[in-house]
Amino acid sequence: xxxxxxxxxxxxxxxxxxxxxxxxxxxxxxxxxxxxxxxxxxxxxxxxxxxxxxxxxxxxxxxxxxxxxxxxxxxxxxxxxxxxxxxxxxxxxxxxxxxxxxxxxxxxxxxxxxxxxxxxxxxxxxxxxxxxxxxxxxxxxxxxxxxxxxxxxxxxxxxxxxxxxxxxxxxxxxxxxxxxxxxxxxxxxxxxxxxxxxxxxxxxxxxxxxxxxx
Ligand SMILES: Cc1cc2nc3c(=O)[nH]c(=O)nc-3n(C[C@H](O)[C@H](O)[C@H](O)COP(=O)(O)OP(=O)(O)OC[C@H]3O[C@@H](n4cnc5c(N)ncnc54)[C@H](O)[C@@H]3O)c2cc1C
Numbered sequence: 504x505x506x507x508x509x510x511x512x513x514x515x516x517x518x519x520x521x522x523x524x525x526x527x528x529x530x531x532x533x534x535x536x537x538x539x540x541x542x543x544x545x546x547x548x549x550x551x552x553x554x555x556x557x558x559x560x561x562x563x564x565x566x567x568x569x570x571x572x573x574x575x576x577x578x579x580x581x582x583x584x585x586x587x588x589x590x591x592x593x594x595x596x597x598x599x600x601x602x603x604x605x606x607x608x609x610x611x612x613x614x615x616x617x618x619x620x621x622x623x624x625x626x627x628x629x630x631x632x633x634x635x636x637x638x639x640x641x642x643x644x645x646x647x648x649x650x651x652x653x654x655x656x657x658x659x660x661x662x663x664x665x666x667x668x669x670x671x672x673x674x675x676x677x678x679x680x681x682x683x684x685x686x687x688x689x690x691x692x693x694x695x696x697x698x699x700x701x702x703x704x705x706x707x708x709x710x711x712x713x714x715x716x717x
Contacts, residue, residue, distance in 0.1 A: 531640075
């Protein structure tokens, strides 16, 4: 989310200065780098909700992004499997929901039909969702980093945000601009602290810093 937001900002407002503060030595060390790698297409969400609309549009945009950056991905479809009668009833609701969300090619499969697709699957029935896929999310993270940097943004690693005192987009832009002006990299965390104390009381990102404001 942080990297994707930074990328969008740079596309929408060319020329602005954007810095992503990352507490780890590398981006993608938490959820995004360790999730199931599924490209979701909105099956589970309430029809008409923002989440449903974003999922449908999001998978299209993600597939486009992956093709552009040669990121391994595949719209291979997915089976949602019901292991008992209660789950089969819930699956019927998912089917209706998916259709209401505009998903194409949804199919209800019995046990034999689903085993033609995946012979080792257990369960009594399945829903085939052809529009879903898989992707290498760590590769997505690295592509986002490269694109952000090519658009003039920067990822500052080992920079933990410890608190935000005032949230205002103008202040945020001013803050990252000032850190760039004072661009001695080894002092960046201290400098952001100085800005926070001195000028805007906006953020304090490194509580261990002992450097006094100039
Ligand atoms: C088990 C599981 C499986 C999932 N499977 C899928 C899936 O298949 N498909 C899918 O689309 N979604 C899946 N998700 C959801 C998806 O992974 C998350 O929605 C997504 O990764 C969230 O991205 P994020 O950028 O918000 O968080 P993260 O990827 O966790 O990134 C947050 C970043 O912020 C940094 N950070 C945190 N605190 C600070 C701080 N104080 N200062 C500076 N930096 C900080 C972290 O180091 C990290 O790099 C899954 C989630 C889980 C839990």
